[in-house]
Amino acid sequence: MTEQTTTTAGAGEERSYDEYRVIQDLGGWKRSHTCSQLTAADIGKVVTLMGWVQFRRDHGGLIFIDLRDREGLTQTVFSPEEAPEAHERAHAIRIEYVVALRGIVRHRPEGMTNPSMHTGEVEVYVQEWKLLNTSETPPFPIEDRVETSEMLRLKYRYLDLRRPRLARNFILRNKAAQSVRRYLDGLGFLEIETPVLTKSTPEGARDFLVPSRMNLGTFYALPQSPQIFKQLLMVSGLDRYFQIVKCFRDEDLRADRQPEFTQIDIEMSFPDEEQIMGMAEGLVRTLFTETIGVKLPDAFPRMPYKQALDEYGVDKPDVRFGLKLADVKDIFAGGGFKVFASAPCLKALRVAGGLELSRKEIDDYTEFVKIYGAQGLAWIKVKEDGEWQSPIVKFFSEDEKVKLAERLGMVPGDIVFFQAAPVDVANAALGNLRLKLGDRFGLIDEKAFAPLWVTDFPLLEYDPEDKRWVAKHHPFTSPQPGQMDTIASDPGGALARAYDLVLNGNEIGGGSIRIHTPAAQKAMFSALGISDEEAEEKFGFLIEALKFGAPPHGGIAFGLDRIIMLLTGSKSIRDVIAFPKTQKATCLMTDAPNLVSKKQLRELGIQLREKAAEPGEKKAEG
């Protein structure tokens, strides 16, 4: 930097402003306004603002500093005439410096207002200011319009959170939480905390375990949900409980799944489904009104689980648009086209306007459905002249063609996709293709919110891996009336008193009426292939409690993070969680999880296996 001496004569000497970069105390200054508050009504007032430097525009003469806090931006002006000392020192100000400014609110000069700023009508003429802290140049710009890699954002999460879009998410999240508390408190629900160090109940998701120092060799588990505790609170007679509570599941992450997440957990005594669903609808409606001013329908539509799978291929249908699946198996049964005739399930999806899809797009969709186990993707295009263009129609009989056209209502311009596969595959492939096509053909109103109750879930489902029946919801869910007796004889046939709340294709809540008698609970465990001893060992305390006058009870839990994600239009749950984990469940900021000292392990009675002894470790050089 000394190589080339400074340019022309007359140019000033290179200098440093370090002499002005002395950090000062607040010295009794108090903030009078946030950076989004000042309007024309405040003109003439002396105000004190504190915040971060968003932009500086140093004209040599006038210096403009846009000051930012979590609420917004305010333009401040340093003038060499009005406050020479303040102005001279202001040359040293840099982006993200923390400053306190005291000055007079003035109307901006004629034609100089900025309608794109909340505070764009006014500006603060700075009289004196304090440098509260300096800042290194941030690793990425603190602005919404600059996309930055998520790796960097997570490493410097505290800087990412300074960005207005993210900050707004947490302001809204707070609003939502307060709204929930107000609503439930108004209905007599008590907010009660339940343990975070609790008992491992290895039904369902993997538990996070915490070793016990005082009871060597034993472990607590972090709760996957406060399920059993909230039921016990009903036994205790506290009647109505809720909690905004962290839950933990040691499973793989997704855009909408974190290992620790927050539930709005609710339980009430003496309810039926209608009461719980009514209360839950009121909660969600209130939440939407009070946070984003959106009015949801007075009664949310409902759909049985079976219909959801039949018509939408998934158990959480996005009902913002149609495009339903159709079962066409009967048309081709016993026909000449073996692929269709012999399929365990044959479903079709007719898309109006699909004729315009290119070969490439169809190929892409074919690749897409393979994710869900599909072998391929058959299709028929109906050309403008009514002729069918397709690699497979030559195998169809006239009768089959007529019936198919009638069943699906095929008209020129359409494309029809087929899935001949096991029912799970056909549903998943076409159900997810449906979402993609809804997007491709602009069928989804991005501003709409379409809630839907999915009801009448099966009580049990078969787990081919464990070769046993497992609870679809959880093992405390009550079967529908009269079905307790048939569980043993027809485990797959029983329906549960369970309900999920789906919003725009996202599961945002789910609950059930619980089993509240010991006999029924034992019958349930038995249907799940859990022996009496095992049930006693794992859930004895619950069965015991049910013996002492447990009232009928039920409840629901909402995924708060997912709701906030929808309210803020965020693409990832990470954008509504202050300090989220990466897909490998690590924290890039703190480096958790980390190794711990031998001493810590010794105290816990834990010895780590040698890494080299790990099985599956192959490809050694030798």
Added chain:
RNA sequence: GGAGCGGUAGUUAAGUUGGUUAUAACGCCGGCCUGUCACGUCGGAGGGCGCGAGUUCAAGUCUCGUCCGCUCCGCCA
């Protein structure tokens, strides 16, 4: 456990069929500038392409391995 996409100055990205000293914009540092608001303008510094092998006369470009981030399947009562 598996599939796909990505990793190049502080940041965001470009980088032809492998070919001289690796581009640009923004940011940063400094000069000038009294009405800007993503200020303008002039000048400057800054990377060897995630990491490790290999192929080649030659690798950011090809191969293999590995690490990290993201999306998805499995998993998530």
